[in-house]
Amino acid sequence: MSLIHVRRAACGVALLLLAVPAAGAQAPAGDPTARLHALFTEEWERRLRENPTFASALGDRRYNTMWPDLSLEAIERSHTADREVLRRLVAIDRGALPPAEQLNYDLFHRQYEESVAAHRFREFLIPLNQRGGIQTADNLAESLRFQTVRDHEDWIARLRGLGTQVDANIALMRRGIAERRVHPRVIMERIPEQVAAQLVDDPARSPFYKPFAELPDSFPAATRQRLQREAQAAIREVVVPAYRRFDRFFRNDYLAATRASIGAWDLPDGAELYAFRARAFTTTDLTPDSIFAIGMTEVARIRSQMEAIIRDVGFEGTFAQFLAHLRTDPRFYHETPEALFEAYLAASKRVDPELVRLFGTLPRMPYGVRPIPDAVAPHTTTAYYSRPAADGSRAGYYYVNLYRPETRPIYEIEALTLHEAVPGHHLQIALSMELGELPEFRRFGGFTAFTEGWGLYAESLGEEMGFYRDPYSKFGQLTYEMWRAVRLVVDAGMHHKRWTREQAIEFFASNAAKSEHDIVNEIDRYIAWPGQALAYKIGELKIKELRALATERLGPRFDLRAFHDVVLGSGAVPLDVLERNVEAWIAGRIARAGPAR
Numbered sequence: 001m002s003l004i005h006v007r008r009a010a011c012g013v014a015l016l017l018l019a020v021p022a023a024g025a026q027a028p029a030g031d032p033t034a035r036l037h038a039l040f041t042e043e044w045e046r047r048l049r050e051n052p053t054f055a056s057a058l059g060d061r062r063y064n065t066m067w068p069d070l071s072l073e074a075i076e077r078s079h080t081a082d083r084e085v086l087r088r089l090v091a092i093d094r095g096a097l098p099p100a101e102q103l104n105y106d107l108f109h110r111q112y113e114e115s116v117a118a119h120r121f122r123e124f125l126i127p128l129n130q131r132g133g134i135q136t137a138d139n140l141a142e143s144l145r146f147q148t149v150r151d152h153e154d155w156i157a158r159l160r161g162l163g164t165q166v167d168a169n170i171a172l173m174r175r176g177i178a179e180r181r182v183h184p185r186v187i188m189e190r191i192p193e194q195v196a197a198q199l200v201d202d203p204a205r206s207p208f209y210k211p212f213a214e215l216p217d218s219f220p221a222a223t224r225q226r227l228q229r230e231a232q233a234a235i236r237e238v239v240v241p242a243y244r245r246f247d248r249f250f251r252n253d254y255l256a257a258t259r260a261s262i263g264a265w266d267l268p269d270g271a272e273l274y275a276f277r278a279r280a281f282t283t284t285d286l287t288p289d290s291i292f293a294i295g296m297t298e299v300a301r302i303r304s305q306m307e308a309i310i311r312d313v314g315f316e317g318t319f320a321q322f323l324a325h326l327r328t329d330p331r332f333y334h335e336t337p338e339a340l341f342e343a344y345l346a347a348s349k350r351v352d353p354e355l356v357r358l359f360g361t362l363p364r365m366p367y368g369v370r371p372i373p374d375a376v377a378p379h380t381t382t383a384y385y386s387r388p389a390a391d392g393s394r395a396g397y398y399y400v401n402l403y404r405p406e407t408r409p410i411y412e413i414e415a416l417t418l419h420e421a422v423p424g425h426h427l428q429i430a431l432s433m434e435l436g437e438l439p440e441f442r443r444f445g446g447f448t449a450f451t452e453g454w455g456l457y458a459e460s461l462g463e464e465m466g467f468y469r470d471p472y473s474k475f476g477q478l479t480y481e482m483w484r485a486v487r488l489v490v491d492a493g494m495h496h497k498r499w500t501r502e503q504a505i506e507f508f509a510s511n512a513a514k515s516e517h518d519i520v521n522e523i524d525r526y527i528a529w530p531g532q533a534l535a536y537k538i539g540e541l542k543i544k545e546l547r548a549l550a551t552e553r554l555g556p557r558f559d560l561r562a563f564h565d566v567v568l569g570s571g572a573v574p575l576d577v578l579e580r581n582v583e584a585w586i587a588g589r590i591a592r593a594g595p596a597r
Contacts, residue, residue, distance in 0.1 A: 048060060104438075208235055209231055263499070278534055299486060302478055
């Protein structure tokens with residue numbers, strides 16, 4: 001019996017009414033596929049115009065001098081345009097489209113339907129959290145190319161516009177105070193330290209100045225001097241004063257207005273918001289209560305496997321004592337950031353040659369390993385992935401946290417690398433970007449339940465690739481799986497069942513060998529991002545369920561490389577679409593060869 005019942009319908013009847021054409025409207029004449037793709041192209045261009053930093057990160061230089069327009073007027077215009085897209089979309093006869101285009105139609109409809117539905121919750125009034133926002137806007141430079149004089153001039157122009165961007169954030173946050181749509185105080189107390197990194201007396205010490213610290217030797221000396229002079233002027237005249245305004249607003253006005261509570265339930269429409277986000281992030285109709293129950297079941301299952309390893313290594317003590325042993329024994333930690341970074345590099349290189357055993361198709365785009373920037377490292381997670389540029393000008397990057405190496409266990413490195421780099425996020429996202437026959441919104445977008453479900457599933461492939469031979473490393477893999485099972489419990493616990501932050505930390509710490517520093521950062525991440533943490537385990541369970549189904553139905557004809565190619569071959573899709581794809585592949589193989597004997 002399926003553990004995860006995926007969605008089979010749209011978000012709801014009330015929302016579907018938004019997509020009905022106005023009375024008397026006539027569907028434009030023309031080929032339905034051509035009209036559909038014209039709409040895709042038009043909307044992709046709008047998305048890039050409205051999100052110029054996203055465009056820049058993809059490698060599109062057309063908007064390199066701009067920041068997004070965050071005014072309430074611009075946000076409402078975008079919402080109105082989204083509603084209009086839905087009206088235009090249903091004017092296209094879906095039944096006249098070929099099957100592949102019907103899928104494009106359905107995914108496009110779902111994307112805009114959820115965007116329109118989300119607008120009522122007004123989360124744009126909370127534009128930052130401790131993991132990023134205007135206070136860390138300099139991180140955008142990590143995703144940009146600084147190869148030409150024009151690239152550097154564009155960055156200076158962006159710096160000149162940063163004051164308007166900061167003021168727009170302040171305006172949104174003031175409106176958020178008025179509507180009681182604010183983050184909990186416990187996570188907002190992390191922000192002043194991040195803002196402080198921007199309040200420099202010497203412009204050359206600003207994080208925004210990094211692209212000018214070492215300019216290409218190919219630039220004439222006079223050009224290098226001019227660029228550095230203009231960058232320092234922009235930082236001194238615009239950037240630093242803007243952050244001083246933000247710092248005053250944040251300390252004097254915003255912090256006092258933040259919530260003592262931590263759960264989404266305490267926001268206006270909080271219960272509806274969390275149920276909506278649970279559906280959206282998991283692409284299922286699972287309720288918060290059912291997600292909580294699945295999490296408890298998974299915690300118990302994984303706990304039994306962890307206890308078996310404790311017995312196998314001959315540890316004499318309780319589960320809690322073993323976790324304390326892992327957290328405190330120096331042999332499980334590197335002493336320096338440099339040694340920790342080398343360990344991540346080594347693990348990455350060990351994975352690469354094993355991929356051909358499990359995958360028929362591999363991405364052309366390579367990936368690299370980088371440290372997480374110092375300004376955010378104390379407040380963010382152990383690692384994350386940054387996608388390549390769309391034009392192939394920048395590789396994907398696996399960012400690793402080197403802050404306090406004594407809190408980063410060696411036994412987690414293999415599982416983390418498999419998740420964030422390959423065969424996890426880089427392999428899946430780079431392959432998706434290389435599916436040139438798909439429209440851009442599918443190649444560069446996707447659904448969190450798939451992308452993060454795949455990342456967690458990728459961790460489980462370690463044994464088949466020759467990893468986790470050390471029992472502590474295997475315990476680390478189970479710790480990571482337990483971590484995602486715990487997420488189901490604590491996320492729903494805090495945002496739906498009204499758990500306290502202390503309850504969530506205690507439940508996490510009593511079931512997983514993550515360090516206390518990581519546990520606190522993780523819990524605070526879930527507080528700031530309700531529902532996102534639910535996607536990982538739900539997606540992984542569905543992929544494993546489909547692999548088990550294919551193995552059973554195909555018997556000796558089951559080909560793991562072909563199965564993985566099918567799972568990844570349509571990009572990041574909702575779980576119901578993934579299920580249909582795999583079931584069609586199974587049926588096709590059976591039809592070609594007859595049932596297994």
